[in-house]
Amino acid sequence: MKAIELFAGAGGLGMGVSNAGFTPQAVVEWDRWCCDTIRENRRDGLGWMGKWPEPTEGDVRGVDFRSFEGRIDLVAGGPPCQPFSLGGKHRAHADKRDMWPEAVRVLRETKPKAFVFENVKGLTRESFATYFSYIFLQMQYPELVAMGDEDWPGHLRRLEQHHTGHRGSHGLEYRVIHRVLNAANFGVPQRRERVVFVGFRSDLDIEWAFPRETHSLDALLWDQTRGTYWERHEVGKAHRNLVGRLGDRAAKLADQPSALAWRTTRDAIGDLPDPELAPHKSARYDNHRYQAGARSYPGHTGSPLDEPAKTLKAGVHGVPGGENMLLRPDGSVRYFSVRESARLQTFPDDFRFHGSWSETMRQLGNAVPVELASVIARSVKRHLAFGAADFVQ
Template sequence: MRTIEICAGAGGQALGLHNAGAKHVVLVEIDSDACATLKLNNKKHSLNWGNILEQDLKKFVENQAEEYYGKIDLVAGGVPCPPFSKAGLKLGPKDERDLFPTALELINKVRPKAIMLENVDGLLTSDFDEYRSKLQRKLNRLGYSAEWKRIQSSDFGVSQKRARAILIGFKSPYKQYFQWPSPTINKPKTIGELLFDLIASKGWKLADDWKKKANGIAPTIVGGSKKHGGPDLGPTRAKNEWQKLYVNGHRIANEDEIPGKDFKNYKLRNGTTRTGYDYMPMLTVRMVARIQGFPDFWEFTGAKTNSYRQIGNAFPPPVAESLGKAIQKAIKLGDTKLTKKLEAAE
């Protein structure tokens, strides 16, 4: 399954599709740190991905897309979320960051067998009914039958409440063979179970007790845009949810801030203590990446804020893998049908 991956970010979706058997021909990402992350992991783990382009998607579509006509099975990617999120004021097509039209132009020029685009589940609200319908009508005119679905990441083993809007479409005859994947796991690991080895790695005496108290899954990890926000675990509502899991979400910890043997509370940079957070550790970049579904071997480039943003904006690899396997199955069955049809005609 040959793919073009757009808005590839730190490679969450790309890694999941790779694990499903995809062969990435080209990956397009405008952020320099994210591109460095993709190139680092591609080389270090011998993934054999194709061209990793640090480039504006619009320029790629304008200048290079046509050379891939008829050579691609799947166009996939997670176009920017702010146009459809509360934080982004839900401006939709009025937001300059809306790249759905660019994705459609790419599909028109490449004509893959299948497409998969993901975004925040806010795109599935009534505010965007007409917008979604308009996208589907345009795809229909291009010869694709497409369907939206809300996917909850925790249904696929990710220890996080992360619902996404997924658009999957196919040319004929592939659509008839596609089935949305069923949940792979009913009960993902709690945060305590998932992160215990990392939290306890410096000998914290109360790590076992913390593991029992951190007995739920995480709220949505948010990366945010470069326009605002630092490396913390989200708005006040999310921080309150983290506090119930005995995690301090006010900032992302450095590795040297993993709880030591006698860890008790969190001190601010000026030396004062934030009340109400006794025995509540902060999370490191590696811990957040594990919550997002990245394997521990996956490395992130850039400063802590940039690394965290790459993780928070990623599509969980386990979810992408499940969807990718279902798409690949449909493509293989469709190809088999077309081959038999051609043989019968001869």
């Protein structure tokens, strides 16, 4: 099946989509460092990325997608999230970085069978509720475009009227659902909440639901109190720190949970040498170097080893201190290396990143975890392949 990858970044979402069996026909990204990252891994033939086309480096607003009309099964991407980030300036529709109109334009020009778009949880904030509705209705009816100098509230009103008044199918239409997903609940060693939109073209009459969560906190608590978690990692009793220090919750678990345990930071990086304490061993791994300067302060205390990591963040001016740090059991902190951060985002170890440490961490902070993308894309692909409700999860 064929796909288009928009706002590709370092390629996390695109790799997940490719792992699910889609072959990108176009990859668009404006940032040169991200494009260099994609180019190198494409040139090295890394997994599915070896089948990617040369990335289109530049502003998506200058790319014409009409030649792909009727030839694309899936459009995927994460429109730049700065206008909605909890850590940003919250300008939303007044921000020129808002690329949602371009994402909708690509739907209009290519008419794909389905799409997957991802964004920060902040998009669902109450203060953005009206604009959220505007985005949602545009995805449902991408051919109902703004007219002349019509402002977005006026366009929203017309979309609402169309939505409540139309009968049957009139032009291009998608059935769209959304949900805020925590990547930790799908096997990613990171507490990372994002809103995901999935839409199927209405004429396909496909019934779909988000895949069931496979991992849980309770299962991790069980593994740490009654399972083999500590023995597997060869951690002595004096150094065992129950996830979140939730002893009372763990004690109330009467039966072993059916889900798999949340994956922890130790699960993800425990076999890597510490780049500060063992720099010579660390040098054997790509992008695994010690970065000095980490410090802990209120609200920035790092990620404990025996919990999923906190959300990796890109930051507006460099890397925010606490969110991208490891908190060791002895209370000391250090920055995650690029390789460790890549593991927390479930990139493969042979994936290489271009740019300085801060630039590379920005790429990772903006990325979609590869495994989360794979889970969603595999489900979408199954439904496109069989086109019935047999695979509703």
